Amino acid sequence: MTETAISKEPVKASEIDPKFKYELSRMHGGEKLLKCFQCGTCTSDCPVARFSDTYRPRTIIHMAQLGLKDRVLNSDTLWLCAACFTCTDRCPQGVEVASVIRVLRNLAAEKGIAPKVFKEQAASILDSGYAYKIPSLRIKKRESQGLPPLPKSNPENVRKALKGVKFLEKIEKEDEQDEQ
Ligand code: SF4
Numbered sequence: 001m002t003e004t005a006i007s008k009e010p011v012k013a014s015e016i017d018p019k020f021k022y023e024l025s026r027m028h029g030g031e032k033l034l035k036c037f038q039c040g041t042c043t044s045d046c047p048v049a050r051f052s053d054t055y056r057p058r059t060i061i062h063m064a065q066l067g068l069k070d071r072v073l074n075s076d077t078l079w080l081c082a083a084c085f086t087c088t089d090r091c092p093q094g095v096e097v098a099s100v101i102r103v104l105r106n107l108a109a110e111k112g113i114a115p116k117v118f119k120e121q122a123a124s125i126l127d128s129g130y131a132y133k134i135p136s137l138r139i140k141k142r143e144s145q146g147l148p149p150l151p152k153s154n155p156e157n158v159r160k161a162l163k164g165v166k167f168l169e170k171i172e173k174e175d176e177q178d179e180q
């Protein structure tokens, strides 16, 4: 995935959505967003930040607090989080950093902004029940090495569950945007 960093262009007043932080604070996982005092512990302990020049959870939280909604939601950087929850465990203010990032990703996905690789993964889960299509050669190799067969997937049940959260409509919306 190409890393599109959060823009560092000077902030214009018109970009700021003052209600954004309150909107996030009302969502599950975002409740403690306003408690962040920018100590940087989340970034210094984040295993992804260690290997990225641009991924900084502290910056994501700061942007969210400042109301820079479009900048955060449009950045591919948001999708680099590995959801390891180290930041959440270490935050001295109890901010659920990983959950705030999940909330931001959900909002981005609702707007149809999600990297292609995640859309492809979603399509694969809907189709086969697996996040990746397992090549038949690999399945044969497992058999030849005496490994047990892969557990049976049930994509129909996955589709039913995702229908309940209108996931299918969101994916279709994203596909339409990709084609434009
Ligand atoms: S560790 Fe917590 S308080 Fe410190 S910058 Fe990260 S979110 Fe904010």
Ligand code: SF4
Binding pocket: 042, 045, 046, 047, 048, 049, 057, 080, 081, 082, 083, 084, 085, 086, 087, 088, 097, 098, 101
């Ligand atoms: S959950 Fe995401 S942001 Fe937090 S430490 Fe892990 S990779 Fe970094």
